[in-house]
Amino acid sequence: MIWCAGIFSPVLFRTAQSNLFSDLYLPRIYSLVCHRDALKSFFIEGNKLEVCARCTGIYAGALIFSIVALVRGFRMRTKKLLYAAIVLMAADVFSYSVGIYGYSKWIAFITGLILGSVSILYIFAGIEEYFSELKMSPDVQ
Amino acid sequence: MSSKFYLPSLVAGFGAAALSTVPGVKAVGCCIVVPLAVFTALLLFRKSLNDNQNLSVKTSISIGLLTGLFAALFSTFFEFIITLFTHSNDFVQTLPQTVQVLDDLKLGEAAKQTVSLMNSMANQITSTGFSLLYTVFVLFSNLVVDSIFGMVGGLLGRVIVNRRTNI
Numbered sequence: 001m002i003w004c005a006g007i008f009s010p011v012l013f014r015t016a017q018s019n020l021f022s023d024l025y026l027p028r029i030y031s032l033v034c035h036r037d038a039l040k041s042f043f044i045e046g047n048k049l050e051v052c053a054r055c056t057g058i059y060a061g062a063l064i065f066s067i068v069a070l071v072r073g074f075r076m077r078t079k080k081l082l083y084a085a086i087v088l089m090a091a092d093v094f095s096y097s098v099g100i101y102g103y104s105k106w107i108a109f110i111t112g113l114i115l116g117s118v119s120i121l122y123i124f125a126g127i128e129e130y131f132s133e134l135k136m137s138p139d140v141q
Numbered sequence: 142m143s144s145k146f147y148l149p150s151l152v153a154g155f156g157a158a159a160l161s162t163v164p165g166v167k168a169v170g171c172c173i174v175v176p177l178a179v180f181t182a183l184l185l186f187r188k189s190l191n192d193n194q195n196l197s198v199k200t201s202i203s204i205g206l207l208t209g210l211f212a213a214l215f216s217t218f219f220e221f222i223i224t225l226f227t228h229s230n231d232f233v234q235t236l237p238q239t240v241q242v243l244d245d246l247k248l249g250e251a252a253k254q255t256v257s258l259m260n261s262m263a264n265q266i267t268s269t270g271f272s273l274l275y276t277v278f279v280l281f282s283n284l285v286v287d288s289i290f291g292m293v294g295g296l297l298g299r300v301i302v303n304r305r306t307n308i
Contacts, residue, residue: 031231032286033172055172079300119297126296130198 004063006030007056010047026050042105053105054089057112058119065117069124085111085118149185150204153178154211161212162219175212175287176294179205183298201299202292209291213283220279225270232275233263 005012006026027050030036034051041052049056089111096103157178160166166174182204187196224230236259243252258274265272 029282029286032282033290058172082297082300119293122300123293123296126198126201126299130202133197133199 001063004059007050007059008044010049011044040103040105040108042109052108054108054112057109057114058116061113061116061118062120063116065120066124069121081118082122085115089115145186145189146204147207149182149189150207151211152185153182154208154213155215156181157208157212158215158219161216162223172290175209175290176297178212179208179291179294180298180301182208183295183302187302195303196299198296198299201295201302203295205291205293205295205298206288207291208294209287209289210284212291213280213287216287217276217280217283221271221276224266228267228270230266233266236260236263 007030009026027036030050034055036050037052038048040054042049042056051059092107092111095101157174160174183196183201186200186204220230239259240256243256262272262275266275
């Protein structure tokens with residue numbers, strides 16, 4: 001949630017007094033995980049989000065589905081969903097890279113949203129399993 | 142700790158750091174370079190085990206963390222080397238725009254001190270090719286971000302690497 005707040009900070013905190021953290025350090029932190037290309041990023045009321053459209057989708061999907069998973073308690077029983085989400089995003093990257101179609105922020109956002117949503121469920125499942133492992137045996141290989 | 146455990150992380154972390162220095166890779170790979178490196182490390186680790194045992198979450202997260210740490214160390218080292226030889230980097234190149242933004246914001250004394258500090262770092266880089274403060278800042282941010290993404294990559298990579306699904 002904090003990470004996503006940082007992404008939307010140019011919009012969320014635009015009325016507050018600007019400070020060095022939001023104007024200097026946050027862009028530097030997000031530049032480690034994203035190219036932050038203005039042409040591939042969303043603008044809300046003239047303010048560029050801290051990461052590109054695809055990364056915005058990934059983190060927004062992860063945030064939304066982490067809340068949904070906490071409330072509903074999803075259980076992932078197959079890998080197919082994760083594979084499908086990866087293939088979908090890879091297909092988009094491949095398609096615009098070879099020129100089948102031009103880069104679309106919305107396609108990037110949606111494929112990112114799907115991957116982020118699906119991934120967080122597997123991450124939650126992994127964390128749950130980790131605690132089960134700890135209960136069963138502390139030294140399980 | 143067995144070499145079977147840390148060698149895959151070392152190799153994959155080095156690969157991720159090397160890839161991150163290639164112009165254009167970040168534009169395509171974005172935030173998936175480190176998780177992909179962790180996936181590779183998990184595959185290598187599993188191959189080195191010579192059995193069909195599933196990887197535990199603890200092992201996967203540990204390999205992910207280790208790969209992230211190696212990636213951070215190597216990428217900081219590569220940036221250090223490139224800066225040392227070229228006497229320039231992204232920070233120096235974008236400094237005029239950054240200073241302009243800070244000037245526009247009219248932040249007062251705090252901004253003046255920061256600009257002075259940044260100018261001092263940029264001067265050190267352009268004259269000697271090295272700034273201790275800048276290197277420490279880059280190392281710290283790389284360590285934090287890469288280790289987090291490494292652990293996330295470990296959790297996701299385990300799902301794919303394990304043959305039997307018990308998620």
